[in-house]
Amino acid sequence: MLKTLSPALIALENVSFTYPDAPSPAIKNISLKIYKGDYVAIVGNNGSGKSTLVRLFNGLRLPNEGTVLVDGLDPSLRANLYRVRQRVALVFQSPVDQIVSSCAEEDVAFGPANLSLPLPEIERRVSKALAIVGLENERSRPTRALSGGQQQKLAIAGALAMEPSCIVFDEATSMLDPASKANVLDLMDTLTASGITIVHVTHDMDDAARSGRIIALDHGELVFDGSPETFFAQAEPGAEPGVGTGTEPGVGSATTPAQALGLGVPKAAEAAELFGLETRINETPESLAQRLSALQVTVAYTDGGHTESGNLYPEITQGSAFEYKGVTFSYLSGTANEVRALSDLDLRLPAGARIAFVGATGSGKSTALQLLDALLIPSQGEVVSQGHATTDPKADLKAIRMSAPLAIQRPESALFEVHAADDVAFGPRNQGLSGKALVERVTKWMNIVGLPYASYRDRLSRGLSGGEKRKLGLAGVLAMESEAVLLDEPTSNLDPASQKSIFDIVKGLSSDNKTIVFATHSMEEAAQAQFVAVFHEGRLVAFGPPGDIFYNRYSPSWGIGLPYAVRLAKALSKAGIAIRGTPLNLEDLKTALIDQARQGLSLRPLQDLVCKEGELEEGELEEGEL
Amino acid sequence: MKSLEFFRNISIGQYVDSHSWFHRLRPAAKYIVLFSLTVLAIAAPSPVGAVLSICVAFVVALGSKIRLSFLLRSVKPVLPVIVLTALLQFLFAWPNDTSTVFLRAGIFSVTMYEVWLVIMILLKATAMIIIVGWFTSVTTESDIARGLEDLLRPLDNKYFPVHRLALAVSTSIRFVPIVAGELEEIVKAQSSRGADFGAGKKNVFALARGYLPLFVPVIVRSLERAEVLAEAMEARCYTGVGQTQPPKAPRQRGEIIFLLSFVALIALVLIGDSIYFSAWIRPF
Numbered sequence A: 001m002l003k004t005l006s007p008a009l010i011a012l013e014n015v016s017f018t019y020p021d022a023p024s025p026a027i028k029n030i031s032l033k034i035y036k037g038d039y040v041a042i043v044g045n046n047g048s049g050k051s052t053l054v055r056l057f058n059g060l061r062l063p064n065e066g067t068v069l070v071d072g073l074d075p076s077l078r079a080n081l082y083r084v085r086q087r088v089a090l091v092f093q094s095p096v097d098q099i100v101s102s103c104a105e106e107d108v109a110f111g112p113a114n115l116s117l118p119l120p121e122i123e124r125r126v127s128k129a130l131a132i133v134g135l136e137n138e139r140s141r142p143t144r145a146l147s148g149g150q151q152q153k154l155a156i157a158g159a160l161a162m163e164p165s166c167i168v169f170d171e172a173t174s175m176l177d178p179a180s181k182a183n184v185l186d187l188m189d190t191l192t193a194s195g196i197t198i199v200h201v202t203h204d205m206d207d208a209a210r211s212g213r214i215i216a217l218d219h220g221e222l223v224f225d226g227s228p229e230t231f232f233a234q235a236e237p238g239a240e241p242g243v244g245t246g247t248e249p250g251v252g253s254a255t256t257p258a259q260a261l262g263l264g265v266p267k268a269a270e271a272a273e274l275f276g277l278e279t280r281i282n283e284t285p286e287s288l289a290q291r292l293s294a295l296q297v298t299v300a301y302t303d304g305g306h307t308e309s310g311n312l313y314p315e316i317t318q319g320s321a322f323e324y325k326g327v328t329f330s331y332l333s334g335t336a337n338e339v340r341a342l343s344d345l346d347l348r349l350p351a352g353a354r355i356a357f358v359g360a361t362g363s364g365k366s367t368a369l370q371l372l373d374a375l376l377i378p379s380q381g382e383v384v385s386q387g388h389a390t391t392d393p394k395a396d397l398k399a400i401r402m403s404a405p406l407a408i409q410r411p412e413s414a415l416f417e418v419h420a421a422d423d424v425a426f427g428p429r430n431q432g433l434s435g436k437a438l439v440e441r442v443t444k445w446m447n448i449v450g451l452p453y454a455s456y457r458d459r460l461s462r463g464l465s466g467g468e469k470r471k472l473g474l475a476g477v478l479a480m481e482s483e484a485v486l487l488d489e490p491t492s493n494l495d496p497a498s499q500k501s502i503f504d505i506v507k508g509l510s511s512d513n514k515t516i517v518f519a520t521h522s523m524e525e526a527a528q529a530q531f532v533a534v535f536h537e538g539r540l541v542a543f544g545p546p547g548d549i550f551y552n553r554y555s556p557s558w559g560i561g562l563p564y565a566v567r568l569a570k571a572l573s574k575a576g577i578a579i580r581g582t583p584l585n586l587e588d589l590k591t592a593l594i595d596q597a598r599q600g601l602s603l604r605p606l607q608d609l610v611c612k613e614g615e616l617e618e619g620e621l622e623e624g625e626l
Numbered sequence B: 001m002k003s004l005e006f007f008r009n010i011s012i013g014q015y016v017d018s019h020s021w022f023h024r025l026r027p028a029a030k031y032i033v034l035f036s037l038t039v040l041a042i043a044a045p046s047p048v049g050a051v052l053s054i055c056v057a058f059v060v061a062l063g064s065k066i067r068l069s070f071l072l073r074s075v076k077p078v079l080p081v082i083v084l085t086a087l088l089q090f091l092f093a094w095p096n097d098t099s100t101v102f103l104r105a106g107i108f109s110v111t112m113y114e115v116w117l118v119i120m121i122l123l124k125a126t127a128m129i130i131i132v133g134w135f136t137s138v139t140t141e142s143d144i145a146r147g148l149e150d151l152l153r154p155l156d157n158k159y160f161p162v163h164r165l166a167l168a169v170s171t172s173i174r175f176v177p178i179v180a181g182e183l184e185e186i187v188k189a190q191s192s193r194g195a196d197f198g199a200g201k202k203n204v205f206a207l208a209r210g211y212l213p214l215f216v217p218v219i220v221r222s223l224e225r226a227e228v229l230a231e232a233m234e235a236r237c238y239t240g241v242g243q244t245q246p247p248k249a250p251r252q253r254g255e256i257i258f259l260l261s262f263v264a265l266i267a268l269v270l271i272g273d274s275i276y277f278s279a280w281i282r283p284f
Helices: A050-057 A078-087 A104-114 A119-133 A148-160 A178-193 A205-209 A228-233 A267-274 A285-293 A365-372 A397-403 A420-430 A435-448 A466-478 A496-512 A546-553 A564-574 A586-598 A604-612 B027-043 B047-063 B068-072 B075-088 B112-138 B141-155 B162-192 B204-210 B212-235 B253-281
Strands: A010-017 A027-034 A039-043 A065-070 A088-091 A166-170 A197-201 A213-218 A221-226 A320-331 A339-350 A354-358 A380-385 A484-488 A515-519 A531-536 A539-544 B101-105 B108-111
Touching: A010 A050, A027 A050, A027 A065, A027 A221, A039 A050, A039 A205, A050 A065, A050 A088, A050 A166, A050 A197, A078 A088, A088 A148, A088 B212, A104 A119, A104 A148, A119 A148, A119 A178, A148 A166, A148 A178, A166 A178, A178 A197, A205 A228, A205 A267, A213 A228, A221 A228, A267 A285, A267 A564, A267 A586, A285 A564, A320 A365, A320 A515, A339 A365, A339 A515, A339 A531, A339 A539, A354 A365, A354 A496, A365 A380, A365 A484, A365 A515, A365 A531, A397 B162, A420 A435, A420 A466, A435 A466, A466 A484, A466 A496, A496 A515, A531 A546, A539 A546, A546 A564, A564 A586, B027 B047, B027 B112, B027 B141, B027 B253, B047 B068, B047 B112, B047 B253, B068 B112, B075 B112, B101 B112, B108 B112, B141 B162, B162 B212, B204 B212
Parallel strands: A039 A197, A039 A213, A088 A166, A166 A197, A354 A515, A354 A531, A484 A515
Antiparallel strands: A010 A027, A010 A065, A213 A221, A320 A339, A320 A380, A531 A539, B101 B108
């Protein structure tokens, strides 16, 4: 109530913005107010106008129509522009691109120096900002020597040094590994507690759920502005009610605003709904496990620990596609700046398997990937790539590279042809294909990735949306129809719908018995691999089926996080319900719980709830069984 | 063929933090050493002067705890270009070249004067690569900008904004490894798809087209980066004028004595080379 009476920090009224030469507005008639101390998440699919909207907040874009006021100041007046930018700071997506100086403290001082502040004041601000983000000990270090997470913290320190009222994070966590991301999110909480307004543009619904308010955009229009609870858990008016939900909000709702936009829901909400519990946004796995365990009628059994589920991962008999034999690799080998990236790697990757490489930024997973197709050659040891040693002086490296092509991070950045189909044809043409065979190959793979040849062949490559460009980049690699394919973070920086569709394509490749090796920061994706290799500080620290890795061998020091289902299973275990097997997704976890219930061991109310959802066949579980 | 790792053979642009006395020199002083050595390498009228410039650069590098092999590493990738440039000297006869002719075949000739020129080009190019490599090995990117700003400050006016120039230089230098890394990544991406970048193409247009898969993405990505950086600077209130200047490092007597001695030494070598060595060694 107080907020509505206090003046808004940022107020937009009927604002529209169109980029020069763009066919349609990027922002359409948006009105909103953000108050001091708010923690707002801005969500929407790629191209929905999120980044444009936040650039209107600090005068990096000026509206074609409508008014923007920041603390009562109109940024379109030149006299106000720098006062507005001082109040609303912006942290960008790519850590390295926004750093101005080559020395950490100089970079933080850049903003205050631009404000012409006296040196002692700049020094005070730099020290304070670096202390808040925890980089005091790095202040004299070259910025390029900082890790990705540290660079992003440095960017936040640079924003803090302006002493702003509001910091906007424009997908600022999307390029970070799980540990760095958690650090930055915690920092946002700390800043909110200190009274700074936080605006977080994000594709991650778990991150969005941490905020107090969600603003959703769709094709430049504001389509939702309200609480995360309403956004994720309340059906839109007129939507069909869910099965067996009654009128309780959050239980089995038909279509929530988030679902209507194809943005998904936070893991906690998804789990609660799956188990038929009231949805609590931003709930910890521990809290949800407590609620689940409170449903017990009889005390759950404990089986003394988890078992490996060997049958879930059938033995692969085709032999190895790749093998590392005592591989060590150093960048800038033999120079003063030599950096050891991988040490003593011995590993065999089974043919026809889907294998995930995981690890924090700088752990060596991308290096390991590039060694597989001879883009890098070991400093010591040997890599055998589909039967060919890459260190063999007679090896045909071009052939090795084409037999296991690498889709780099953001493969769309390697697009170079004007028209979409021409870019996909590049690889197959280099393989010697031409004429009808080439057209057929291109058609096939454009269709598979969801860019139908008939309608996309003459589309401008650079005019496609973010998700489409990623698909096109992947199609260019997949169209080579190689026996193996290497993918470096194939779904990074995409909206949830695009992430899902790209990963579905990756999974679909397994049906051809193709060997797929992919690096990822998403443990949900790693959990869908048949094998997971964990890299930590340049060494392989674990390799095996994901169930084994995440349940039995996981160490928090790896900095990789856990799939949500595993976090929940571990929380359930602490709450007294040990889960048999190693379920890696919520469906499997639910099945495991139901199986345990079938055996009369636990959770009667849970059975009742799941029966309502039709999960158990009628008559399968009699009242008297428990 | 080896790893696609561009930086392995480049020492220019790689700061080596070896904590030497030279590292602690003020940035402007390092520029003076750089310019002195450059003048010696360029202006030396005989191979003796060029060799001496390499020797002085080596001594300075050793004093800076920089390995000579590290500096020489950069010579290798450009050696074909240097050799080609040098060999072009043999292609046409120089006017007024009356020196001894060793060989003549059509437009191709080898004379004493041309051999002299080839040796000079090889030595001077090598000296320049070593000198620039030394400078960037002991000077951080921000010091490169600061030194330039300190040296040019007397010329600062509204038509020649020294601070902006220095910032542009330091930003460009900072982005060299980033863009080179990007180039490396695109080469890897396209090599995976079988790109040969025009290898074996005799037609100049086919050769140029072979490089499109490389240059188009790198240029587009560089422009995207430039746009983000420009926005990041604007968001932090950069206007190009009125910034608070960093404090100046105090002058040190030892540094001034060193610089005076060093410049005097270079001048001495240059004069000695001009009036003694070049006349003594010049065979024509």
